Amino acid sequence: MKNEIHHKKMTVINGGHFSDLEGFYEEISQLFMKDEDWKVGTLDGFDDTLYGVETDITWKDYQKSKEDLGLDLTKEFYENKIKQGKPFNVQLIQQKLDELIAGNGQTLFEILIEIIESHKNITLILD
Known part of the structure; x- marks a missing residue:
């Protein structure tokens, strides 16, 4: 029998790619805004980006981000x-x-986590 489970999209935020908020926004813009002509540049903008998004987000190297954005x-x-x-x-x-x-x-890290977790269609995995 074929596996009929529908898999949600998986998005990876890589903490190794950035060490400040600008870098985080850059990473998010790469992940979610590839085809847009604006980039994420504020916390509200980040929040807006996630509306209607249905995905699992794995935050790799989150411990590094937790310190960087601490x-x-x-x-x-x-x-x-x-x-x-x-x-x-x-x-x-x-x-x-x-x-x-x-x-x-x-901290900024905690604020970002809270923004992600406020979106019910997104599952956050800290890795």
Whole structure:
């Protein structure tokens, strides 16, 4: 008998390919936006990219990404937004930065994981 199980698409995010958020966006653009003329460049943009996507995502080398996109980079991410000021809500970002420094905030890695997990048609496998 033939195997009738329908397999979902499998997408691999390779943590070895990048070490910062820009690199992550580049990786995502390669995976999901091959035929588009815009690239992912923000967290919201990343979230938008995943709408309607049905796939299993394996994040290879996720431990590396967890470190790369960890505390230091997240602090820098928020500090840059605060420096830039508008259009960013500086008070909100300062609050997020304070939480992060106090050990209660999410790192970029955790934010990315949360975005992926908010999409019900996507199964995330950390490898």
